[in-house]
Amino acid sequence: MDLNAVRTFVAVAETGQFQKAALDLSLTQQAVSKRIGALEDALGVRLFTRTARGAGLTIDGQAFLPHARALLQAEERAVASVRPGSRALRVDVLGRRLSTAGLLRDFHRAHPGIALDVVTLFDADAAIAAVRAGTIDATFRAVTMPGRQLPDDIRATLVFDEALQLCVGPAHEFAAAPAVTLARLAGRRIWMPGNAPGTEWRAYYDDLAAAFGLTIDTIGPDFGVEALLDTLADSATLASFFGQRTPLVWPTGHDLRRIPLHDPTPVYPHSLLWRGDNPHPGLIALRDHLDALPPNHPDTETWRPSWAQRPAPPR
Known part of the structure; x- marks a missing residue:
């Protein structure tokens, strides 16, 4: 018509x-x-x-x-929907409760006039494909996985290294420890049923387990964070890893503990990925906002996998 x-x-x-x-x-x-x-x-x-x-x-x-x-x-x-400055900035995060979603909330508070859509794609392959296709503007991911090079049209910059913490129930042997070394976790069962094969976080934890002799158990259905916390609260042997900035809420009776890890502190490298020719003004504002964040340097020696050591390409 x-x-x-x-x-x-x-x-x-x-x-x-x-x-x-x-x-x-x-x-x-x-x-x-x-x-x-x-x-x-x-x-x-x-x-x-x-x-x-x-x-x-x-x-x-x-x-x-x-x-x-x-x-x-x-x-x-x-x-x-496609007019510059009018279309909402579409950003992918691994989960709406993870630290990178918190970064986006802080960005939105600082720039309330920028329309923002938050999406959750499953893994890095899907996220990078969506960035290249233009269905999203950017994604927060850990890069790069072993054996994979980023496409030439994709840019990446490290946003921050998030320290991991051990989460245990009140009956666990480390429940009262102020901190735990990775060496002491050797042979203990770390339960992480959400570590799906082929994902960037599975690659990270596989390398962490190999480097320090950890037993990371991925067996069992993933019923979500709440079910995982329920199980940890009732177990004297199970433990799990969570990012330091990942907000967790549990019933008072669970009495769960979040314990720092050190010597070294394992850190999960969060990077922002975007297509180099994307002109969205909101994307420019997001990158400027992230660049202005205070430096993130854990107080202790840190560890991350060798494939995540590559410096970010220039902007």
């Missing part, structure tokens, strides 16, 4: 006159009449009755008017 003709129809309906609609649209009265005639031919009905006083809507015209207005509103929304 010719939206210019629909726009002309709405203008005539609202003014009640072809001449006034022509002035509002910067058209000749003849052009307005031609557009309305073409629309009536396309619909197969008369939309107006012409009188000496102007133009009145027919019954069909009255029925068509709300739909015509909806068409024009849909057109405006469609244009706004």
